[in-house]
Amino acid sequence: xxxxxVQQLIKKGLISKDQAQEAKELASSLGIKIEDALLRxxxxxxxxxxxxxxxxxxxxxxxxxxVEISQAAVQLLxxxxxxxxxxxxxxxxxxxxxxxxxxxxxxxxxxxxRFLLNQEIGVVLASKEAILSSINRNYGASExxxxxxxxxxxxxxxxxxxxxxxxxxxxxxxxxDESAPVIRLCNLIITEAVNLRASDIHVEPFENRxxxxxxxxxxxxxxxxxxxxxxxxxxSRFKIMSGIDISEKRRPQDGRIKTTVGGKDLDLRVSLLPxxxxxxxxxxxxxxxxxKVGIRNLGFGEENYRRFQNIIRRPNGIFxxxxxxxxxxxxxxxxxxxxxxxxxxxxxxAEDPVEYYLPGINQVQVRANIGLNFAxxxxxxxxxxxxxxxxxxxxxxxxAEMAIQASLTGHLVFSTLHTNDAPSSVTRLIDMGVQxxxxxxxxxxxxxxxxxxxxxxxxxxxxxxxxxxxxxxxITQEQIATANFMRGVGCSHCQQTxxxxxxAVYELMMMNGTMREMTFRSEPAQNIRRQAKxxxxxxxxxxxxxxxxxxITNLTEVFKLFQGGH
Numbered sequence: 001x002x003x004x005x006v007q008q009l010i011k012k013g014l015i016s017k018d019q020a021q022e023a024k025e026l027a028s029s030l031g032i033k034i035e036d037a038l039l040r041x042x043x044x045x046x047x048x049x050x051x052x053x054x055x056x057x058x059x060x061x062x063x064x065x066x067v068e069i070s071q072a073a074v075q076l077l078x079x080x081x082x083x084x085x086x087x088x089x090x091x092x093x094x095x096x097x098x099x100x101x102x103x104x105x106x107x108x109x110x111x112x113x114r115f116l117l118n119q120e121i122g123v124v125l126a127s128k129e130a131i132l133s134s135i136n137r138n139y140g141a142s143e144x145x146x147x148x149x150x151x152x153x154x155x156x157x158x159x160x161x162x163x164x165x166x167x168x169x170x171x172x173x174x175x176x177d178e179s180a181p182v183i184r185l186c187n188l189i190i191t192e193a194v195n196l197r198a199s200d201i202h203v204e205p206f207e208n209r210x211x212x213x214x215x216x217x218x219x220x221x222x223x224x225x226x227x228x229x230x231x232x233x234x235x236s237r238f239k240i241m242s243g244i245d246i247s248e249k250r251r252p253q254d255g256r257i258k259t260t261v262g263g264k265d266l267d268l269r270v271s272l273l274p275x276x277x278x279x280x281x282x283x284x285x286x287x288x289x290x291x292k293v294g295i296r297n298l299g300f301g302e303e304n305y306r307r308f309q310n311i312i313r314r315p316n317g318i319f320x321x322x323x324x325x326x327x328x329x330x331x332x333x334x335x336x337x338x339x340x341x342x343x344x345x346x347x348x349x350a351e352d353p354v355e356y357y358l359p360g361i362n363q364v365q366v367r368a369n370i371g372l373n374f375a376x377x378x379x380x381x382x383x384x385x386x387x388x389x390x391x392x393x394x395x396x397x398x399x400a401e402m403a404i405q406a407s408l409t410g411h412l413v414f415s416t417l418h419t420n421d422a423p424s425s426v427t428r429l430i431d432m433g434v435q436x437x438x439x440x441x442x443x444x445x446x447x448x449x450x451x452x453x454x455x456x457x458x459x460x461x462x463x464x465x466x467x468x469x470x471x472x473x474x475i476t477q478e479q480i481a482t483a484n485f486m487r488g489v490g491c492s493h494c495q496q497t498x499x500x501x502x503x504a505v506y507e508l509m510m511m512n513g514t515m516r517e518m519t520f521r522s523e524p525a526q527n528i529r530r531q532a533k534x535x536x537x538x539x540x541x542x543x544x545x546x547x548x549x550x551x552i553t554n555l556t557e558v559f560k561l562f563q564g565g566h
Contacts, residue, residue, distance in 0.1 A: 004056050005052040006052075008055060009038075012052075014044050015038070015044060022041065023038045023041055023043065024037070026041065029294065030294065032292070035049045040293060040294070040297050046129065050127050053104045057125075059104055059124060059125050060125070061124070061126070062100065062124050062125070062126055063126070063130070064088065064090075064100060064126050064131065064133070065130065065134075069134065069137075069138050070089070070092055072092045073090060073091050073092040074089050074138050077099070079135070081113070083262075084263075085109045086101070086109075086132070087099045087100065087113065088100045088126070088134045089138075095120060096122050097120070098122035099113065099123065100134070101125065101131070102125070102126065102127060104123075110123065132262065147185065147188045147192055182230070182233040185226070186234065186237045186238060186241070189212060189224075190259060190261065190283075192214075192223075193214050194262065194264075195262070196214055196216055196495070197217070197501075198215055198285060199215050199216070199284065200214070200215040200282055200283065200284050201213075201282070202215070203235075203238070203280070203283075204275075204280050205228070205277040205278035207228070209225045210225065210227070210234065212224045216495070216497075217500070217501065217502050218326065218451055218502060219453075219497075221495075235279050235281065238281055239255070241259075241270075242255030244272065249274060249279060250274055252271070252272060252273050252274065255272075256268065256269055256270060264287060264288075264289070265288065266285060266286065267286040268283045268284065269284040269353065270283050271283075286355055290356075291335065292338075293331065293335055294335065295308065298332060299503040299505070301538075301543065301546065304543075308336075308508065311445045312336045312340060312412075315410065316412055317442060317443070317444035318444065319412075319413070319415075319445050319446075320394075320416065320443065320445075320446045320447070321414070321416050321417075321446075321448075321449065322418065322419045322421070322446065322447070322449075323418075324418065324450075325418075326451070327449055327451055327504075328449055329416045329449065330356075333416070334358065336414060337349075337358065337390060338358070340388055340412075341358070343360075345388060346385065346387050347387065347388040347389075348361075348362045348363075348389055348390075349362070349363045349389070349390035349392070350364050350377040350378060350381065350392055351365060351366065351390070352365070352366035352368075352374070352393065353365060353366070364377050364381070373399075374394075374398075374399040374402070375396075375402045378402040379402060382406055382409070389406055389411050389412070389413045389414070390414045391403050391413065391415040392415070393418075394415050394417050394432075396432065397432045397433040397434065400429055400434045401434060403415055404439070407442045408438075408441065408442050417429075421529070421539070421540065422446040422448040422509035422529075422532070422537070423525045423532060426525065426528055427525045429443075430519075436520050436522045437520055440511075440516040441516070444510075445508065445509060447508045448507040448540060449504050449507070450540055451504055452503060452505055452544055452547065452557045452561065453499035453502050453553060453557050454499060454502060454553055455486050455487060455499060456493055456497070456500040457493075458491050458493040459490060459491035460488045460489075461486065461488075462484070463487045463554075464485065465555040466555070469559050473541065473558060473559070475545065482549075483548075483549040484551035485549070487556070488500070488554075503547065503552060503553065505561070506540065507537065507539050507540045508537065508538075509532045509537050510535070515528060515535075541558065541562050
């Protein structure tokens with residue numbers, strides 16, 4: 001049946017046969033549905049898939065934002081059932097409840113609803129995103145409102161604040177009382193952040209308030225300011241959830257929270273840092289979906305994609321990915337490991353910390369407190385006869401030396417460095433004390449990357465960029481003539497920012513004879529950069545500019561990279 005609606009997409013000219021085949025291969029390699037593969041590859045939108053499936057199954061496809069939901073239907077379907085099964089009530093008529101579902105083939109859910117509600121069920125189709133948004137809207141539990149309403153409980157003194165900080169903390173630590181307002185607030189902060197696609201949650205104490213911020217598409221957005229007196233309870237609750245000692249307040253602490261939001265299993269990496277006004281908390285949200293991107297979906301241009309595929313299939317050598325924290329280095333390397341993860345290859349990683357658990361790969365956690373550092377792990381893992389090694393980060397001379405020795409003894413080594421661009425990674429390794437001839441003979445390629453925000457697909461419109469920006473970015477008249485400059489104007493889909501989601505931009509430097517000689521002579525980074533550009537390397541800014549010319553991002557985003565000196 002899946003093939004039928006895919007054929008409809010091909011007939012309408014929305015995708016080609018090759019694209020359909022690519023989506024099928026991606027779906028089977030990642031163990032996901034073909035519709036999810038098409039969305040990941042960004043060949044079609046969720047609405048286009050929904051309409052094709054609806055036409056095939058003989059159902060109506062609706063836009064839930066434009067439909068008035070009957071309150072009688074909402075009362076018939078309990079919220080817990082709606083959320084668990086991802087169904088939204090639409091209307092009720094003559095004992096027939098019409099619900100919106102995302103997957104027309106999910107007959108089990110319909111049977112379950114008939115059994116639970118003991119009435120006839122009618123079906124219309126809608127996108128998952130629209131269904132979740134409609135559930136939040138119509139059950140009065142839009143996550144945003146829930147956090148606000150609980151904060152109102154506190155600020156309107158519905159709760160007695162004569163309690164001491166210690167009592168507040170003990171309330172938070174009573175794990176059985178899930179209905180306690182502090183516990184509900186902590187759970188809802190996490191749920192709201194996930195629903196807003198945040199990558200981090202920041203809880204920061206100040207003199208007279210607690211500030212909560214979410215990082216969405218790389219930009220921090222302020223959300224709430226609970227009263228200062230809630231700090232002890234919030235901190236204790238988050239510590240208990242992450243298995244951290246609540247009595248320790250003077251030292252930095254780390255932990256991990258495992259939770260489920262909207263049917264997705266999530267890990268949150270928790271970091272606490274003592275500040276002047278109390279303990280500051282940052283929670284990094286790690287979703288398995290983040291690393292289930294195939295290499296095709298990382299956002300490479302055609303040339304870089306071919307080069308990257310060649311690199312990861314080499315039998316030995318070292319491949320470095322560089323960039324600041326949060327630039328997607330882990331996602332890139334995990335995607336490469338996922339592609340190489342076959343029964344005939346042994347892959348070992350040394351990470352600090354292990355962010356995502358990958359089936360079929362041996363992952364080792366760095367434990368500095370017992371002397372288990374990167375260099376020691378690499379030394380031990382070489383005795384395990386691996387084919388591929390991932391070193392989380394090269395931080396010092398010893399780790400760099402060990403990683404390079406591993407690459408010279410017939411292993412394929414992946415690792416990361418914190419440098420601004422690809423050519424300066426060569427000089428960084430030499431500065432760390434690695435002999436230039438070792439760097440020259442072991443490094444096969446270096447890739448620098450950054451993330452830029454993408455235009456919101458719902459509200460993007462053609463626009464004319466500032467001539468000064470175009471001149472600074474050296475965009476030619478020929479490029480301007482064929483360009484498709486787009487920019488989002490802001491809508492509810494992108495929280496009025498005009499941008500939704502991010503894509504990576506790359507600078508891939510392949511080492512060749514000339515550049516190895518330059519490395520051997522310890523020439524400065526700018527000389528190596530000039531040479532790399534002569535051999536066809538596109539800089540990060542040039543790659544980002546190409547995305548702007550295609551309408552994927554806008555020149556304002558590219559200009560931020562340019563001003564940063566990349």
